[in-house]
Amino acid sequence: MIGKLNHVAIAVPDAEAAGKIYRDTLGAKITAKVAQPDHGVWTVFVELPNTKIELIEPLGDNSPIAAFLAKNPKGGMHHVCYEVEDINAACAQMKKMGATITGTGEPRIGAHGKPVVFMHPKDFSGTLIELEQV
Ligand code: CO
Numbered sequence: 001m002i003g004k005l006n007h008v009a010i011a012v013p014d015a016e017a018a019g020k021i022y023r024d025t026l027g028a029k030i031t032a033k034v035a036q037p038d039h040g041v042w043t044v045f046v047e048l049p050n051t052k053i054e055l056i057e058p059l060g061d062n063s064p065i066a067a068f069l070a071k072n073p074k075g076g077m078h079h080v081c082y083e084v085e086d087i088n089a090a091c092a093q094m095k096k097m098g099a100t101i102t103g104t105g106e107p108r109i110g111a112h113g114k115p116v117v118f119m120h121p122k123d124f125s126g127t128l129i130e131l132e133q134v
Helices: 015-026 066-071 087-096
Strands: 005-011 034-036 041-047 052-058 076-084 115-119 128-133
Touching: 005 128, 015 041, 015 052, 076 087, 087 115, 087 128
Parallel strands: 005 052, 076 128
Antiparallel strands: 005 076, 034 041, 041 052, 115 128
């Protein structure tokens, strides 16, 4: 069901500083820092030949990554995102298998303007999983 790895998201206290490390130390191509107010994060993308790394910094008072950063003040891997062709079919399959979809359990529009769901880490080896319809 899942296809390509779309991105790995790393929660960081300062996305711009984190991006500069990727650029200056690892020679990676990075994007400018962009506010994603609907998602409560700032993003900087590290663009790799086969995927991207999404550096996410909390934005606003109710950022969904605030608790994660409180536990991991220096930052850490937050989620991995796999591509799916049909998000509704993916949701139906996940529910049938007893996996827990976070939030309302229904797809919503993600940070890249495409429908996404997040699967609870308890069902996936301690890793938060994002499924994105491409
Ligand atoms: Co993501």
